[in-house]
Amino acid sequence: MKLNKINSAHESSLSLGTVPKKSSFNRYQSRAAYFLIAPTLILFVVFMVIPIGMAIFLSFTNYDIISSMEFVGLDNFKRLIDDAILWQTFRNVGVLTLFFVPLMIIISLLLAVLVTQPFRGVTLFRLAFYIPTVTSAVAASIVWLWMLNSEYGLINQMLSYVGIAGPAWLSESGPAMASVIAVTLWLGVGGNMIIYMAGIKGIPTQLYEAARIDGASSFKQLIYITFPMLRPTTLLVSTMTIIGALQIFDQAYVLTQGGPANSTKTIVYHIYTTGFEQLQMGYASAQALVLTITILIFTAINFKINHSKDQ
């Protein structure tokens, strides 16, 4: 904490606000900085800020890409209220996020702790856990599609050996959602594991040494040293995972096409069909705006939770 304060004090003396006016060197530096970030900034403005602004504007119109658009006021937002499918997709994704995010954090953290232990052959495991991440989501989903078949799939075959009659994973509402969550986890833990591994490498070893001298078990070390020290990493991972979960699309689409009975249909897919299949860009923008606000709220809550723990 102390270190942080010193750091921030140090930073602020360099930052623009406290620069004595008319110091040509500082002005030179700040301008050089702007110049250097200009290419990125321009791309960011052109491909992010302007489109987001456009989308907000379009959500008040009946834009269909081709014909000239009309301003329709709040009509699109009124229509949202009755859009049963949109709210169902929100419910679906809400359920998914609720299970997915904690599982993702726990599993990837535990994996990272395991693969940073000095076992022999541990690199092999690191590689194995990471491979799904570099696999194309669509290709992996096609393999899972076969593994999850109710009659001939690997999963149900294995379950049948221990006397369990597995469900038709992808054709019943509950199991379908569980399958989507499991496959998405399988695809994503590797990447987050790497992030956690980097975090773990940054924890000073003397903390563990001190803990060992005090007689702390490895479980206690995990709870009282590793996890708290990784809080910034967890903030990053959880934020990315929440945003990712709210925007899930391809694996859910390949696995279930949103079925059965729309139980795994996701928000992004619904927005896409509204915009590009039905050519209702205005309304799709309004839907996207609701999603954006939802993401903002969840991210803010997440920051709040992680921040309050910091104090």
Place this chain on the structure above:
Amino acid sequence: MRKFRVGWMMLLGLLLSLALAGCSSEDSSNNESGSGDEKVKLTFWGDWTGDGEDQFNHMVDKFNESQDRIEVEYVIQEDLITKFMTGITSGQVPDVLLWDRWRTSLYAPKGVLHPINEYMEADGISEGDFYEEALKELSYDDNLYGLPLTVDTRALFYNKDHFEEAGLEPPTTWEELREAAKKLTIKNGNDFERVGFSLNDLGLFNMWLQQAGGQMLTDDLSSTAYNSEAGLEVLEYWNQLLFEDQVYKTGFDKGLEGAQHPFVTGKSSMHFTGPWDLRTYEQYSDQLNYGVVPPPAGPNGDKGAVMGGFGLAVPEASEKKEAAWEFIKWWLAEPENALEWGKTSLNIPGNKVALEDPFFQDDPFWKPFIDSLEFAKIRPVHPGYSVAEVDALIPNLEKFVLQEQSAEETLEKAQKEGDRMLKENEVK
């Protein structure tokens, strides 16, 4: 200070050159079309890849060799319709477009396609040469927006060996279908060794409904019409198949493709599918002995099939519409070329004259499709139809086959949601 000026100038210069590069590419494309005595170059967009690409290129090459004024190039655009939309806003559109016909009712009112009625008249092309339903699907407000490239429909594929073993004839009515499915199903406790009939595609409800004598939308296309006696009859029949006779289990063939497909492995005796699977099953002809018959008729003898397929269309923004029409006319309106297309691509061409050839008429696999096409009907021509079917009807049908809701509730909910979607997607 001076250093900054240089820096800003460089940046400006960079931006300017980017902007110019953007413009110049448009310039060059305009020049191509403008040059006088050279060949007219046409771009043909589609999203068929692999075999489909070869089949298109075969026809394109033949056309290019057949004359020396026009040269066509096939360009693959994945995400075709999105590319076309963005192309319209930036002015970069193809001259010929592979067109998923059912989209016509949504796009034609917006004026993105060019009507071909005048060309048809001037060249004396008779509409009677083509499937009427396919032309209807390509029309809006008395204007025709393209010619049919392919027509397809579903027919009943059955395993001949299974039928012989059980001493059965291929079914021609719902009653016979049910009897056959019941006899062909083999169960081992609760597990299926073989399903008699795969009721795996609930999207075919439209076809079943026609067989029961119903229709999807009212005649004036203003609202859904499937919540009817006929609709209930279909669901009652499905209920008999799935839960009384237990000839199929939902999810049985999910995720199994190609060599693992239950129909190929002999784990399923019958299912509905389209002509595209003739090619697939040909690869497994050593293990699969199958036949095809038109879809069975409903309880009152009503026949029903749904026609789909592709067309070729000319975008309104193309500057070479006449040359584009020449190409389309050569390919689809001249029976020998349409036939060549059908034979090489193994698609059913939309040109009926071409279909009189023995290649289609005397083939036991093609014939049932040609026969089904005689009574096949297109999907209702309403821009909101596909939305209502996919988002309102099918999810409710899925709940029905999972026994989560009754037949009455299924159709009532589907009607309520479907009607709202039709309204929201009306052409204003």
